[in-house]
Amino acid sequence: MRKLLIVGIGAGDPDLMTVQAIKALNRADVVFLPDKGEEKAALRHLREQICDRFIEKPYRTVTIETPQRAPAGSDYRGVVDDWHGRIAANYDRLFREELPAGQFGALLVWGDPALYDSTLRIVERVRAGGLALDWEVIPGISSIQLLAARHKIPLNRIGEPVLITTGRKLVAGFPAGQDSVIVMLDGEQAFRQIAPEDLEIYWGAYLGTEHEILIAGRLADVADEVERVRAQARRKQGWIMDTYLLRRAKA
Template identity: 80%
Template sequence: MRKLLIIGIGAGDPDQMTVQAIAALNRADVIFLPDKGQEKAALRHLREAICARFIEKPRRSVTMETPRRAEAGDDYRGVVDDWHARIAASYAALFRLELAEGQTGALLVWGDPALYDSTLRIVERVRAGGLALDWEVIPGISSVQALAARHRIPLNRIGEPVLITTGRKLAEGLPQAPDGVVVMLDGEQAFAKIAPEGLEIFWGAYLGTPDEILIAGPLATVSDEIVRVRAAARERHGWIMDIYLLRRCD
């Protein structure tokens, strides 16, 4: 049977690689490296740098071209489901071709594979499609943890819960509870469209990379700055990965 190691590699800093993740990289026969085109070439280069730094003996690497997702429109779940189906079909064909029976492949996943990443769902689809496949998950440091560390704050106040959600959900309205809300995948800057009174924000982009940007303060004061800085950074790099914590002021 073919086997996959689905390895969380942290939020962007190679120093965030765990001992377990490094050991897993060195168990793999084949390293599969996603390619999302020239726009996100920096992400591929960071994965390659991690492999070059931590793999002790040469391993064969295979590039995986990732199909583009269509615009979500009004049918977000339907568009994502179609996108995942196309990725799964591509992965299945590649695993059959590049990973022999009895061999182990490695997939390097940003952050932690269990948090707002679809690799595990896609691999489930691959197996459901008829390819005999087993896998192991190696957790990684998520951007949620990295955000709190870089701002030098705890995510939660004493005894209080934290909600992790998306920009799409935040756009529907800020939850009345809990006290803190971590927002991921916010391509539309939903924080700038909610009432800012009584809220503070801790925002970060490109966490763990040389291009890291951090801004924090009362939402009413720094919201416009974040929108401006974010737009400039996205224009400069061609892509952006950011995350933020919103919470009510003391």
């Protein structure tokens, strides 16, 4: 049986690695590193730094080429399903070629593997395709935990729920009946496309890294600033990762 360690590495700062994550990496014979092209080179570099710093025994690295996703269009689920199928085929081939039965392979997942990451779905798909595979999941510190810590706020109001969603979903409007909404994967500044009403925003980019930026305030007051700062930073770094909490201001 081939074994995988699916390790949450925290969302930006190698110091966010947990003791469990460090122990898991030190059980790995092979570390699989995704290559998502130029834009994500900085993130690959961080994964390599983590391996250099925390793995205290010999290990091999294998690069996994990540195919480009087709533009989503109207069939978002179909496009993602096709994309995952191609990634799973790559994983299947590499696990057969590079991970002998009885050895441990590690996959380093940004933040926490349970939050807006498809590694677990893809690995399940590889197993469903017939490869004998087992895995353990090691949780990590997610970007939304970092967002809350940096802004020094709880994510929920007392006794109230929090909704976690994407920029794609938010463009339809601030979700009805919600008080606190976390938005991830927003390449289009969806907060500009909803009525600011009585909303507050707690925004963070490059959380946990040396380029970290935080902005908070009434959405109506700071939306322009977030948009401007985001565009500038993206131009300068060549990539951006940002997330934010929108919540109704207290009456």
